[in-house]
Amino acid sequence: MNACAAIQLENVTFGYEPRTPLLRISKLVIEAGRRVFLYGPSGCGKTTLLGLITGVLKPQEGNCIVLGKEMTKLSAPARDRHRGSEMGYIFQSFNLIPCLSVLQNVALPCRVHKLRRRRIVHSTVTQEAVHLLTRLGMEKHLDRNVSQLSTGQQQRVAIARAVIGRPNLVIADEPTSSLDSDSRQIFMDLLFEFCNETHATLVFVSHDRSLMEKFDEQIALNEVNRTRL
Amino acid sequence: MTILRLACASLRSRMFTTCLTVFSIALSVMLLVGVDRIQQGAQSGFEGTLSQTDLVVGARGGSLPLLLYSVFHLGTASNEISYDSYLHFAGHPAVQWVIPLSMGDSYHGFRVVATDNNFYEHYRYRGGHSLVFAEGAQPEGIFDAVLGNAAAAQLHLRVGQKMILSHGLEGSFLQHTADPFTVTGILAHTSTPVDRAIYITLWGDEAMHLGWESGAPPLKPIPESEIRQSDLHIKTISAFLVRTKSRMSALFLQREINTYKPEPLTAIIPAQALEDLWSVLSAADVALSLVSGAVLVVGLLAMLIALYTALNERRREIAILRALGFHIRQIFALFVLESTLISILGVVFGVAGAYLLFFVVGASVENRYGIPLTMTGLSVRVACYTIAVVVAGAVLGLIPAIRAYHNSLADGLTAQ
Numbered sequence: 001m002n003a004c005a006a007i008q009l010e011n012v013t014f015g016y017e018p019r020t021p022l023l024r025i026s027k028l029v030i031e032a033g034r035r036v037f038l039y040g041p042s043g044c045g046k047t048t049l050l051g052l053i054t055g056v057l058k059p060q061e062g063n064c065i066v067l068g069k070e071m072t073k074l075s076a077p078a079r080d081r082h083r084g085s086e087m088g089y090i091f092q093s094f095n096l097i098p099c100l101s102v103l104q105n106v107a108l109p110c111r112v113h114k115l116r117r118r119r120i121v122h123s124t125v126t127q128e129a130v131h132l133l134t135r136l137g138m139e140k141h142l143d144r145n146v147s148q149l150s151t152g153q154q155q156r157v158a159i160a161r162a163v164i165g166r167p168n169l170v171i172a173d174e175p176t177s178s179l180d181s182d183s184r185q186i187f188m189d190l191l192f193e194f195c196n197e198t199h200a201t202l203v204f205v206s207h208d209r210s211l212m213e214k215f216d217e218q219i220a221l222n223e224v225n226r227t228r229l
Numbered sequence: 230m231t232i233l234r235l236a237c238a239s240l241r242s243r244m245f246t247t248c249l250t251v252f253s254i255a256l257s258v259m260l261l262v263g264v265d266r267i268q269q270g271a272q273s274g275f276e277g278t279l280s281q282t283d284l285v286v287g288a289r290g291g292s293l294p295l296l297l298y299s300v301f302h303l304g305t306a307s308n309e310i311s312y313d314s315y316l317h318f319a320g321h322p323a324v325q326w327v328i329p330l331s332m333g334d335s336y337h338g339f340r341v342v343a344t345d346n347n348f349y350e351h352y353r354y355r356g357g358h359s360l361v362f363a364e365g366a367q368p369e370g371i372f373d374a375v376l377g378n379a380a381a382a383q384l385h386l387r388v389g390q391k392m393i394l395s396h397g398l399e400g401s402f403l404q405h406t407a408d409p410f411t412v413t414g415i416l417a418h419t420s421t422p423v424d425r426a427i428y429i430t431l432w433g434d435e436a437m438h439l440g441w442e443s444g445a446p447p448l449k450p451i452p453e454s455e456i457r458q459s460d461l462h463i464k465t466i467s468a469f470l471v472r473t474k475s476r477m478s479a480l481f482l483q484r485e486i487n488t489y490k491p492e493p494l495t496a497i498i499p500a501q502a503l504e505d506l507w508s509v510l511s512a513a514d515v516a517l518s519l520v521s522g523a524v525l526v527v528g529l530l531a532m533l534i535a536l537y538t539a540l541n542e543r544r545r546e547i548a549i550l551r552a553l554g555f556h557i558r559q560i561f562a563l564f565v566l567e568s569t570l571i572s573i574l575g576v577v578f579g580v581a582g583a584y585l586l587f588f589v590v591g592a593s594v595e596n597r598y599g600i601p602l603t604m605t606g607l608s609v610r611v612a613c614y615t616i617a618v619v620v621a622g623a624v625l626g627l628i629p630a631i632r633a634y635h636n637s638l639a640d641g642l643t644a645q
Contacts, residue, residue, distance in 0.1 A: 056642055057641060076556065077556045091548075095549065099241065100238055112555070
């Protein structure tokens with residue numbers, strides 16, 4: 001096992017129906033601290049791969065080591081805990097829980113997971129969240145209802161929630177596809193800034209190849225996934 | 230803890246639906262508590278109407294009608310009993326006291342009951358309270374009358390004023406115009422049918438009917454001033470209440486009255502007759518409880534619909550929670566918690582609403598219907614209801630929770 005690998009998949013097979021595997025990966029290694037751009041045509045299994053990495057899905061075969069833990073050997077609640085404590089996740093859109101305020105949304109991972117709460121810099125979770133949101137230019141919207149924010153603002157709040165409590169892995173699933181080019185630029189800059197600061201590994205899934213040069217490493221999933229070969 | 234906060238926030242964000250569902254459950258709980266309390270109040274009110282009376286005696290007939298017309302002033306006596314029989318038992322060695330009662334007239338819808346001063350002296354209600362005069366005193370002359378508290382208040386009659394009784398019950402055209410009665414006393418409030426009655430003397434009752442033997446007003450009424458007590462002969466009364474010297478002798482006396490040869494009589498033990506009354510009324514109680522139960526089911530179903538229809542909108546929210554490391558069982562718990570919270574709120578507001586209502590209208594209900602709505606704690610039945618509502622709410626919450634669980638299993642982090 002590579003000690004520096006954040007994600008290491010070996011001989012992994014997964015299908016929603018066991019007879020028709022959707023993913024078959026002989027080896028996929030993502031080094032810790034790297035910024036990885038993962039791309040591929042739709043339907044090539046990007047979201048499925050993210051499901052395996054985050055532990056929502058469990059492969060039928062093979063090993064899937066994420067941040068030092070063999071996901072296939074963990075129980076479902078343990079995988080959920082591991083995901084919540086060590087990974088930040090940014091969706092394409094609608095990242096925020098509608099019934100909570102902006103501040104509550106950002107603070108939520110630290111409220112749920114002790115590990116993330118321990119790693120905050122400021123003395124309280126609220127202060128930490130306020131600090132992050134201020135850096136994102138969202139200090140005027142702390143107590144607002146998330147539905148009152150623009151999509152660009154929502155995605156920025158999503159960054160704050162993904163990086164609060166310094167998780168070692170940040171996963172972004174097409175986070176810019178609903179943003180206009182200006183917002184996209186702001187979003188990418190902020191995302192990189194925060195990931196660099198926390199030395200988090202970033203896995204960025206997108207079909208927008210114009211973004212790929214900014215990353216340390218580019219992985220085309222349809223080349224890794226052997227079911228298509 | 231986080232789950233509880235999330236559930237609260239989620240309910241708060243859907244304030245309108247939450248309030249409506251809580252309201253519908255609260256309303257049905259209020260109905261259940263109300264029905265229970267009214268039933269209890271009615272029972273204690275009825276039982277409290279008469280105490281320390283061992284036997285009620287009237288003409289041969291059913292025990293329930295006798296109790297109803299003699300004590301509760303409901304319905305009419307099927308037959309009169311002779312005054313001689315009354316005197317016979319009044320002088321019986323086993324008897325401590327008797328109260329004669331003669332009904333048949335009314336005054337603006339209030340029953341007129343002819344009795345004697347034993348009534349003011351010996352009548353007991355609610356476990357030993359005796360009658361107290363709020364104003365004036367018991368009657369002395371033939372044409373003196375005493376009013377129950379509610380009757381006096383509603384008729385706006387004061388001590389010293391005169392009143393003309395009508396012959397027979399409700400809305401009679403015939404008036405005893407020749408013989409007006411004078412109010413000499415007004416009784417203090419009792420929360421029993423006594424409040425709604427007008428009490429005159431047996432002699433007065435006899436006097437105003439002088440010349441009415443044919444059932445119609447006499448052509449030349451005898452004016453009040455010409456009537457003397459020595460001219461009057463009481464022939465019949467409607468019923469009488471008996472207190473015996475010992476409880477044991479009550480049973481023997483009951484048997485003696487029921488087998489009294491000179492006249493067919495019925496003697497009943499009030500508590501026994503009340504038991505009969507409850508068995509009749511319990512059907513109404515069951516019906517009311519069923520209706521409130523049905524309302525409760527509707528309320529809970531409204532909650533189920535509200536939670537279930539929100540499920541699709543919330544797939545996204547569930548996916549976010551999953552990404553944040555919530556276990557699928559915690560999602561399940563969230564949904565069950567929401568429905569449980571709604572039903573707990575419904576129960577709390579329902580019970581509080583019911584008590585508030587008792588507090589506000591309790592006094593007037595007691596005055597008007599003689600049903601005391603006491604502010605005592607929850608009865609065992611109501612406690613069971615409230616627990617059942619919360620449990621039912623939680624169980625119903627399982628349905629959207631199971632659905633959310635399956636959705637989440639299928640969606641993972643991908644729900645859009």
